[in-house]
Amino acid sequence: MGNPRTLFDKIWDSHVVATQEDGTNLLYIDRHMVHEVTSPQAFEGLRNSGRKVRAPGQTLAVADHNVPTTDRSKGIENEESRIQVETLVQNTADFGVPYFPVEDVRQGVVHIVGPEQGFTLPGMTIVCGDSHTATHGAFGSLAFGIGTSEVEHVLATQTLLQKPAKNMLITVEGELAPGVTAKDITMEIIGRIGTAGGTGYVIEYAGSAIRDLSMEGRMTICNMAIEGGARAGIIAPDEKTFAYVKGRPMAPKGDAWEKAVAYWSTLPSDEGATYDHEIHIKAEDIAPVVTWGTSPEDVVAITDTVPNPKDSADPNKAAAMERALAYMGLTAGTPMTDVEIDKVFIGSCTNGRIEDLRAAAKIAEGQQVADGVHAMVVPGSGLVKMQAEEEGLDKVFKAAGFDWREPGCSMCLAMNDDKLKPGERCASTSNRNFEGRQGRDSRTHLVSPAMAAASAIKGKLADVREFI
Amino acid sequence: MDKFTTLTGIAAPLDLINIDTDMIIPKQFLKTIHRTGLGKNLFDEMRYESDGSPKADFVLNKEPYTGAQILVAGDNFGCGSSREHAPWALLDFGIRCVIAPSFADIFYNNCFKNGILPIKLPREVIDSLMEKANRGGNATFTIDLENQKVVDPDGKEYAFDVDEFRRHCLLNGLDDIGLTLQKSDKIESYEEARKEQAPWVFGASA
Numbered sequence A: 001m002g003n004p005r006t007l008f009d010k011i012w013d014s015h016v017v018a019t020q021e022d023g024t025n026l027l028y029i030d031r032h033m034v035h036e037v038t039s040p041q042a043f044e045g046l047r048n049s050g051r052k053v054r055a056p057g058q059t060l061a062v063a064d065h066n067v068p069t070t071d072r073s074k075g076i077e078n079e080e081s082r083i084q085v086e087t088l089v090q091n092t093a094d095f096g097v098p099y100f101p102v103e104d105v106r107q108g109v110v111h112i113v114g115p116e117q118g119f120t121l122p123g124m125t126i127v128c129g130d131s132h133t134a135t136h137g138a139f140g141s142l143a144f145g146i147g148t149s150e151v152e153h154v155l156a157t158q159t160l161l162q163k164p165a166k167n168m169l170i171t172v173e174g175e176l177a178p179g180v181t182a183k184d185i186t187m188e189i190i191g192r193i194g195t196a197g198g199t200g201y202v203i204e205y206a207g208s209a210i211r212d213l214s215m216e217g218r219m220t221i222c223n224m225a226i227e228g229g230a231r232a233g234i235i236a237p238d239e240k241t242f243a244y245v246k247g248r249p250m251a252p253k254g255d256a257w258e259k260a261v262a263y264w265s266t267l268p269s270d271e272g273a274t275y276d277h278e279i280h281i282k283a284e285d286i287a288p289v290v291t292w293g294t295s296p297e298d299v300v301a302i303t304d305t306v307p308n309p310k311d312s313a314d315p316n317k318a319a320a321m322e323r324a325l326a327y328m329g330l331t332a333g334t335p336m337t338d339v340e341i342d343k344v345f346i347g348s349c350t351n352g353r354i355e356d357l358r359a360a361a362k363i364a365e366g367q368q369v370a371d372g373v374h375a376m377v378v379p380g381s382g383l384v385k386m387q388a389e390e391e392g393l394d395k396v397f398k399a400a401g402f403d404w405r406e407p408g409c410s411m412c413l414a415m416n417d418d419k420l421k422p423g424e425r426c427a428s429t430s431n432r433n434f435e436g437r438q439g440r441d442s443r444t445h446l447v448s449p450a451m452a453a454a455s456a457i458k459g460k461l462a463d464v465r466e467f468i
Numbered sequence B: 001m002d003k004f005t006t007l008t009g010i011a012a013p014l015d016l017i018n019i020d021t022d023m024i025i026p027k028q029f030l031k032t033i034h035r036t037g038l039g040k041n042l043f044d045e046m047r048y049e050s051d052g053s054p055k056a057d058f059v060l061n062k063e064p065y066t067g068a069q070i071l072v073a074g075d076n077f078g079c080g081s082s083r084e085h086a087p088w089a090l091l092d093f094g095i096r097c098v099i100a101p102s103f104a105d106i107f108y109n110n111c112f113k114n115g116i117l118p119i120k121l122p123r124e125v126i127d128s129l130m131e132k133a134n135r136g137g138n139a140t141f142t143i144d145l146e147n148q149k150v151v152d153p154d155g156k157e158y159a160f161d162v163d164e165f166r167r168h169c170l171l172n173g174l175d176d177i178g179l180t181l182q183k184s185d186k187i188e189s190y191e192e193a194r195k196e197q198a199p200w201v202f203g204a205s206a
C-alpha cells in the first residue's frame, strides 16, 4: 500500500499520460461537453490546421446559452445568436460530434444534460468550455472549466496540459435547519472563504450534511465551487451516486456496470489522507442566505441587514462594498426582507433540476405572485420540463402566476431575450450576481429556489421559513 | 500565437479588486464566432454610457491610456466565467500584460494561450506600480520576460516568477496542440491500458 490518497489524487493519478520535467502533466480527458458560445473558435482552429476530433464518442454537444425559452419552432430571432447555434450544428456535423438539437427533448443546460444522460460518471476527468463544469464533481469526478484554446486542445488530443491542484477539505456536519438547502450551504461557504478562497485548490465537500443531500443538491454544491475560486468541487461517490447513474442512456450496463461500481467504490479518500487546507462547518450554523452585493461572496442571512462598508477593516474591500451598494441601489442598514424586487428567475445549472422545481412549487402552491412581479420558471432541460409536467408542477406554477418556459440558460446570463431592464432587481436561483450579469445595470440577489418562490409571492426578498 | 519577449508600453491603472470576466467583456459580445474585433467592447459597461458615448472618467478613455499595453489591477483579476473572450478582448485592445496581486485560475491559464503575460506581484509592489501607472504620459513600464523583471518608470526593477514551461512557450510563440500531438503514441498506449481497466469510458456518446 502506498500513501493514503484523496479522491482528487486518485482521479488525477489515473489520468496522467506523461509528465514534463517541470511537473506539468499531460492529463487524459474522459468526457468533453461542448456548447455554442465557447466552441466556434476552437473548431475554426482545427479546420485551419487540418486536424480532426480525436474522440467523438467521448464528446457531447448541445446549444443552451443562446436558445430562446419561448416556442422553439419559430427559430431564433436574434441574428448573432442564430448564427452561433447554426455554427455549432455545422461544426458538430463536419467533425462527427454527437449533438442534441434545440428541438430535442434531451436539450438543456449542458451541466444538466451530462448527468441526465449518464455521460457524467464517477472517477472521470470531465471538461467543458464553461466554468460551471464544476457541477459534475458531485459524481466523484474531476470536472473543471476550460478556455476555448483548451477546448481545441481537447478536441484534437483528448488531453490537457495541467499542473496538479492542491487539496482542500470542507466538511459540513450535522443537520440542516428547516428551510436551509444545498444552495444556502454553498453560498455560506463562499461567504466564508471569499471568491478567491479556493484559488489553486480542488475542494472536496464531505460530512454528514453533504452525504444526506440528494444528487441534485450535491450538484448545486459543486456547481458554485468556481464561485469560491476553486478549480473544481468534488464529492465522494456512494450508493446514492450509483443509484442516480444506473440505467441512464450512456451509463455502463450489465457486466460493465458491475465492474464500474467495483472501481468507483475504491475512489473515496483513504483513511488518513491529508489536505493542504481544511474548513469545518456545523450545519446548524447555516441560515437561509441571500446576496446583497455584486460578488457571490457578498452573503448575509435573510434576517440580516445590508452591511456597512465602514465596518470593513480592509480599505480595498470597503471601496468594493461602496461600489456594490451604489450599483445595487441599496443603503447600509436596510433589512434584507425590506428589499423590493421586480423579477424572479428560477432555473440555471445551479437550480434548474427537478428537485429545485419541486421545492419552489411547494412554496408557490395555493399562493399568488405579488402584483408587478414577473416570475419565470425555466427548467434546466427538456427532460426536467417533461418530468415536472408529469408531476403537475407546471400547473401549480401557472395557477400561482408564474411564467412556465422552455429550457435553457435564460436569465442566468441573459444572452437570449430573457433579461432585466436597467435598474430592475431580481431574486435569482442562478450563481452570479456580477454587474450586468442579468442585463445592463441589472441587480441580482442570489437565493435558493424556495426562497425565490417565497420572494415572488411577497414581492420582496423573503424568508422562506414564513411559508413552512 | 505571437511571441512575447520584451514589452515597453503605457501601463493603465485599474484599482479594483475582483474584476470578473463579465466586466472585462459582457456577454452580449460573446455571440461572435471569431477571436478578433472585441477590443472596442473591452470593459464595455464601465467604459461607455448606455447611449454608447465614452465615459470620460474611465481610465482607458483617457490619454495616453487609450494606447495602454499593460494593465495594473487589484486582487483576483479575471474571476468568474471561463470565457476566453476576456483575453481576446484585452489583446484586441492592445494589452499584452496584466499585473495584479492575484488572478483567477482559468483566466490566468487563458492568458498564456493567447500571448498575454499575467504577472503576480505582492500587494505592496502593486500599490507602488499603481501610483506610477497614474502618471499619465510617464507611465511607461518595461516587461522583460527573458530576465523575468518589470522595470517601472523610475528604473526600479521587480523580479517576478513564472512557470518555466509557460515562459518557454511564450518566448517562442509555441502552440500547445502541436507539442502534444508529438506525444500521440503515449496517448494511444494510455487509451489501450484504460480500455482494459475502464471500458465504459470509450464510445459512450457515439
Ligand code: SF4
Residues within 6 Å of the ligand: A064, A065, A109, A110, A111, A130, A132, A348, A349, A350, A408, A409, A412, A413, A430, A431
Ligand atoms: S445556466 Fe448559467 S451558469 Fe449555467 S451554463 Fe448556463 S449560463 Fe452558465
